[in-house]
Amino acid sequence: MTTVETPTTEAAPETTLERGYVGLDYPRKEDRRLLQGQGVFVDDIKRWGMGYVHFVRSPYAHAKILSIDVSKALAVKGVYGTLTGDEVALQTDPFFQIASEPGAHVRDYALAVGKARYVGDPVAAVVAETRELARDAAELVEVEYEPLPAIVDARRALDEDAPILHEECGGNLAWQGTYEWGDLDAAFAEADHIVRISELHFDRFNSTPLELDGALVEYNRGTGQWTLHCNNQFPGFAIIMMGPALRVGLDKLRFVTQDIGGGFGNKITSHPQLVACCLLARKLNRPIQWTEWRTEFHQSMSHGNERWFQDIEVAVKADGTLLGFRCKALDDAGAYLRYEPLGGVIWSQVTPGMYRWRNIRVDFTQVMTNKAPVSPNRGYSRMQHLWLTERIIDIVAHELGFDPIEIRKRNYIQPEDMPYETPNGCVYDSGDYPRALDLALELIGYDQLEERRRDAESRGRLLGFGIGSTLDSGTNNFGQSQLINPDLQFSGNNEVATVKLDILGEIVVTLGTTPQGQGHETTAAQVVADILGCSPDDVTVRAGHDTYWNSHAGFSGTYASQFAVTGLGAVKGATEELARQMRVLASMVFGCSPDDIELVDKHARIKGNPEAALPFQALGAIVNAGNAGFPEDPPPLNARYVFRPKFEVPDKERKFGNLTLTYAMQIHACVVEVDPETGYYEVVDYAAVDDCGSRVNPKIVEGQVMGATAHALGAAIWESFVYDDEGNLLTPNFYDYHVPHALDMPPLRTGALESPSPFTPLGTKGMGEGGGAGIHAVCAALQDALRSRGGAIVSDSHNPYHRVWAMLRDPDATRANVEVVSK
Amino acid sequence: MTAVAASRLITVEINGVTYEHEVPARRLLVHFLRDDLALTGTHIGCDTGNCGACTIHLNGEPVKSCMLLAVQVDGASITTVEGLAPDGELTPLQQAFSEAHALQCGYCTPGMLMSASALLERNPHPSEEEVRIALQGNICRCTGYWNIIEAVQRAALSGGSA
Ligand code: FES
Ligand code: FES
Numbered sequence: 001m002t003t004v005e006t007p008t009t010e011a012a013p014e015t016t017l018e019r020g021y022v023g024l025d026y027p028r029k030e031d032r033r034l035l036q037g038q039g040v041f042v043d044d045i046k047r048w049g050m051g052y053v054h055f056v057r058s059p060y061a062h063a064k065i066l067s068i069d070v071s072k073a074l075a076v077k078g079v080y081g082t083l084t085g086d087e088v089a090l091q092t093d094p095f096f097q098i099a100s101e102p103g104a105h106v107r108d109y110a111l112a113v114g115k116a117r118y119v120g121d122p123v124a125a126v127v128a129e130t131r132e133l134a135r136d137a138a139e140l141v142e143v144e145y146e147p148l149p150a151i152v153d154a155r156r157a158l159d160e161d162a163p164i165l166h167e168e169c170g171g172n173l174a175w176q177g178t179y180e181w182g183d184l185d186a187a188f189a190e191a192d193h194i195v196r197i198s199e200l201h202f203d204r205f206n207s208t209p210l211e212l213d214g215a216l217v218e219y220n221r222g223t224g225q226w227t228l229h230c231n232n233q234f235p236g237f238a239i240i241m242m243g244p245a246l247r248v249g250l251d252k253l254r255f256v257t258q259d260i261g262g263g264f265g266n267k268i269t270s271h272p273q274l275v276a277c278c279l280l281a282r283k284l285n286r287p288i289q290w291t292e293w294r295t296e297f298h299q300s301m302s303h304g305n306e307r308w309f310q311d312i313e314v315a316v317k318a319d320g321t322l323l324g325f326r327c328k329a330l331d332d333a334g335a336y337l338r339y340e341p342l343g344g345v346i347w348s349q350v351t352p353g354m355y356r357w358r359n360i361r362v363d364f365t366q367v368m369t370n371k372a373p374v375s376p377n378r379g380y381s382r383m384q385h386l387w388l389t390e391r392i393i394d395i396v397a398h399e400l401g402f403d404p405i406e407i408r409k410r411n412y413i414q415p416e417d418m419p420y421e422t423p424n425g426c427v428y429d430s431g432d433y434p435r436a437l438d439l440a441l442e443l444i445g446y447d448q449l450e451e452r453r454r455d456a457e458s459r460g461r462l463l464g465f466g467i468g469s470t471l472d473s474g475t476n477n478f479g480q481s482q483l484i485n486p487d488l489q490f491s492g493n494n495e496v497a498t499v500k501l502d503i504l505g506e507i508v509v510t511l512g513t514t515p516q517g518q519g520h521e522t523t524a525a526q527v528v529a530d531i532l533g534c535s536p537d538d539v540t541v542r543a544g545h546d547t548y549w550n551s552h553a554g555f556s557g558t559y560a561s562q563f564a565v566t567g568l569g570a571v572k573g574a575t576e577e578l579a580r581q582m583r584v585l586a587s588m589v590f591g592c593s594p595d596d597i598e599l600v601d602k603h604a605r606i607k608g609n610p611e612a613a614l615p616f617q618a619l620g621a622i623v624n625a626g627n628a629g630f631p632e633d634p635p636p637l638n639a640r641y642v643f644r645p646k647f648e649v650p651d652k653e654r655k656f657g658n659l660t661l662t663y664a665m666q667i668h669a670c671v672v673e674v675d676p677e678t679g680y681y682e683v684v685d686y687a688a689v690d691d692c693g694s695r696v697n698p699k700i701v702e703g704q705v706m707g708a709t710a711h712a713l714g715a716a717i718w719e720s721f722v723y724d725d726e727g728n729l730l731t732p733n734f735y736d737y738h739v740p741h742a743l744d745m746p747p748l749r750t751g752a753l754e755s756p757s758p759f760t761p762l763g764t765k766g767m768g769e770g771g772g773a774g775i776h777a778v779c780a781a782l783q784d785a786l787r788s789r790g791g792a793i794v795s796d797s798h799n800p801y802h803r804v805w806a807m808l809r810d811p812d813a814t815r816a817n818v819e820v821v822s823k
Numbered sequence: 824m825t826a827v828a829a830s831r832l833i834t835v836e837i838n839g840v841t842y843e844h845e846v847p848a849r850r851l852l853v854h855f856l857r858d859d860l861a862l863t864g865t866h867i868g869c870d871t872g873n874c875g876a877c878t879i880h881l882n883g884e885p886v887k888s889c890m891l892l893a894v895q896v897d898g899a900s901i902t903t904v905e906g907l908a909p910d911g912e913l914t915p916l917q918q919a920f921s922e923a924h925a926l927q928c929g930y931c932t933p934g935m936l937m938s939a940s941a942l943l944e945r946n947p948h949p950s951e952e953e954v955r956i957a958l959q960g961n962i963c964r965c966t967g968y969w970n971i972i973e974a975v976q977r978a979a980l981s982g983g984s985a
Pocket of ligand 2: 930
């Protein structure tokens, strides 16, 4: 039985929003076209004479490319042409590297040059008249490889004798840095218990959007400009990667998106394939159509960061107060650094998780292995770290006999601490974590738990209960990249919107973002309508992104939980400016002060005088087509606004500063039932409480909460990119990589609190990534369920049934991972 | 090498329109719909027949159009998502999807609608379990399914099918 209820929050703090349409579950503007099959996704776009590209990919995880012979493919009628790594190396420069030494030396191109470094690494491309032909012809490309030993386990990547992926780097180290805040020695001296955990593993998976990556790329020979109809979700990033690589100015790359079939961060790093398409469009003088196949996506795109946490030590007081922890983090970046090593700093946005401990040290190392490159994935890099903090809490509670609820409440940052500066200088803007936990417990029916446990036992099942409490930090300060590489110049953040009143009175909005289902057209229209005094139905928000609209800036895109802050902040700014211009124009017509004008019901009128009213249409017509007779220039009724959160560049020495503007919060609670004979288990009950500040459209927010929950459950139970020792991906499709379907989903109750952010224009917080709370909740629930059968310790984020079975069978093996020293 | 694949003339009725088309013998039905007829509402999400984004009605039954060759539908009658509401008036099921926020990116939606409408056609009052079973061949990566299940049940209550 599915129950979805959002309890009304009593005593929600004052919001900064004037609520009209904002705050309503306004029906989505996007739905009509999508429900009728009229959305335009990238593979829907056709051009006359276009050729379909198919990539030839390495079957080896690590191999020298001795030669590539495309002649047999080229001889086939209907094949338009090919591209190889050697051509790419001549015609482009390696992609700019974010890393400092030694990762800075990686030479990464659109196609593999000289060496293939993972199974699926593209080494050549073939373009043909049809999809089928391109695929067949790709098989005729003869590549001579010299296979090399592969490194698959990140823990061996820095061994003396480990095969080296990028010789220029002198080893497989991508980046290394030490983060330390507070006084660790004092914390451990003060501690009554020291809990040691030797190793935890956060597994490799990603959110696998249903639509695959793709593009339709056209080249204009006369202007030297490429138009990329694509589904890249961060054009601001892609463009600065691609322009220098292609040796052109950024204006030569026009990005156009419309409907995108899910992204979840996985569509940020398609720039290598897009460059290959650009080269082919220019070389073959025809539009190039690229759509990935599912197997190609699984083999090559945007795996989530796999991370090992080692030598964890936690300082705990006798009363359960947590003083701090130290550990090593070993991150597996895969074969290339496409967005990495940013994962090496992004986690520190949530350094203490939701807890008050002030003494934390993390020795962070990122290595490269012969696996698909990692890139952002919903909850990017913070999810791994939050899983660590939640595992620490539950292992400490388990070993020292604390109640997982009490230890959380004791150590949570309290509402009166807000805004709270973390040990590393981040500022948590608002929130009431204990109250959110109470709400989650209420939704899951915690007071009945013992009864349910007995009932499960009577049916031969082990019942377990678990909590995941996480943060979704949003609106990055890109200055944090300087903690990775002090020579980088990125800092701050921005997003753009334009709003105009057109000749027939239409209100037209353009955004810089690239939504993938988050309903930007709808929420933007809600904000505009409230400011201009009209309905969201009167507002046209153009679908998607187009560089030619001039409504983008360097960080434009849809990623990292920020639209409700940056995107809507830009919409609000532009609309307020348009409203000002409309009042000025009306005041020029009526001969009064702009302050005397109000915007009501699609009219600009003298306050309180419905007789002296100009319809919006008249304002638009005057400016655009009837502007004679004004002594002063009338305002253009066209506004562009760049939203810029106020950030400082962080202190690079201390690794200290505010890295994100907002902190949405999630508390998930779940109940599992385990079959002790087989390890099979089911999530039988689930509650998710979310606080993302003021909600512009609660239904859309809840949809994001649900989606993030489903991704977390998938990652916890079924989804894993599994490699064998030779570096072959064993889960390269939806047959082997099981994503949850309708029968897999547990009953869900959702709840919401609204703690408006004091730092954002609408009181909103970025949300949508969800912090992976469900992964933690499932791990905790399993550990609870196994307590009576030897007390196994859950040490992996991914727990398929066979792993649970192993824990049941040999709990002591898992318990060896933990040691408690009490003074 | 099958560069010049054998092709065949097929006749097929799609959304009430009869098409006569020469198709390569190896062309998948989903590519025929999308690339040859520009019926791009039917989507592709996998290589293995697991995702259901390509679901259509073939002679009234929901099938995955990536699992058939175009030549196999010679003489058949097909409905795609474009055929659900040909006059632009949303069906009760489509309306329920919007009201229940059962779609985010909308990529799985056509397939979901085709599977759900086939269910409601044969079982106008399905239980929640029956809805889940009917949709188990359709992957959605955005919604977690809860709102989709609710939408199908709402549509059933409002008495609307396809
Ligand atoms: S495309 Fe047909 S089942 Fe996935
Ligand atoms: S709505 Fe995006 S896949 Fe279902």
